[in-house]
Amino acid sequence: MPSAFDFAPFRRSTVGFDRLFELLENSASGQSQDNYPPFDLIKLGDNQFRISLAVAGFSQDEIDITAHQNQLIVSGQKREDGDATYIHRGIANRSFERRFGLADHIMVTSADLNDGLLSIELIREIPEAMKPRKIGIGSGETRRLDAPSRDAGRPKRASKQLQDA
Template identity: 45%
Template sequence: MTTFDLAPLWRSTIGFDRLIDLMEDTVRLTGGDNYPPYNIEKIGEDHYQIAVALAGFTPDEVTITAEQNVLTLEGRKTDRGAHQYLYQGISSRPFRRVFNLADYVQVKGASFENGTLKIDLVREVPEAMKPRQIAINAGSEDHQLDHKQAA
């Protein structure tokens, strides 16, 4: 069984279109190319890091583009000189890797050392979107109860 029918989710959800589209894309792309290999690590409460193994590439040959909710990583070798390999195990083919980011996840920086590209991500929810306490009016303006006092 290689296909999943996500139609029942469409019938019972409202406003989750983007999430269901991401799930469909993930199912569709699962059997694709796994190059370059990468890790995604949760470092803290709202701090993540993507580590991509890029043996043979230099920082000048890699491009990172951050758009709204999408991080694109592209690489292309510039030195295609005349080499005569007896065996070539280190890939130098061009690649494009796309990561879908959750809302409010921002790219904070990137570093390249020992053949590994590390991209730091942080989720920063705006103050207006964070939960807050709402005062409850008890019928007259003089008797406002705070939700904390009522509990």
């Protein structure tokens, strides 16, 4: 189903944003997502995040976490308990798959299952090449903004006029 908003004018005037427009079109298309299992997104710091999923009844070996091409996929496959005879089954026992879109440079650092909550820790690590850098005018040299200059710590030479005096 096409989106109600036309992104064509933006596509014509931008370069490299194809993935962003595809995400916007897919989210705006009204795809109904299953709300199971419920989850929380938590911002722990400027570059640290946590996803907490309620996966009561699932063990570690029944859950699979995969990070691939800016997408985090969490899936669970419950094994059948053939020995038990249930009178009432109120705890969800269905398989699930949750997908989370990850921004560039977001890395999964760890995952932990405790008390029915699956916690996935994420961090944003910006590569050195992407950090701002100072461009010297006329010197032909570049350096990172937070790096000391080459002349830091060197004694200054006296000018020729002072040396002749």
